[in-house]
Amino acid sequence: MNKIALSFAAVAALSLAACSDKAQNEAAEAANAVATDVSNTAEAGVNSVDNALDAAGNSMDNAAEATGNAAEATGEAAANGANATANALDNDENDGEPGK
Incomplete structure (x- = not known):
């Protein structure tokens, strides 16, 4: 764009x-x-590019947070599943009567 302005200035x-x-x-x-x-x-x-980069950065931050939340939920679900399995095995060993 500076070349265009310089061209016009030279002609002028x-x-x-x-x-x-x-x-x-x-x-x-x-x-x-x-x-x-x-x-x-x-x-x-320049302002348009800055705004687009800001929006892209915000989207990446949101995606990273969502991924972290999903990983945490997966870990909790696995722990809950392991606890349920342990409880079921414990109940089975006691003929289905807890604490026996």
Whole structure:
């Protein structure tokens, strides 16, 4: 985008040499307007990229947290299953009567 702005500035500078004062001022104002537009467009693009990267980072954080929660739930379920199996085996050894 800087190349575009420099091209317009170069054209404006070359045309200024052959123009009247009023035309030179108008050409300079036009060149400044183009440079401002290019700068604003570039800044908007940077802001869009920053926002997209922030959103992607938040999504990754959320996914990592969900994965951790799922792993914890899986561990708890496995522990509960092991306890249930141990209790069933203990009950079976006592003919189904706990504490015997």
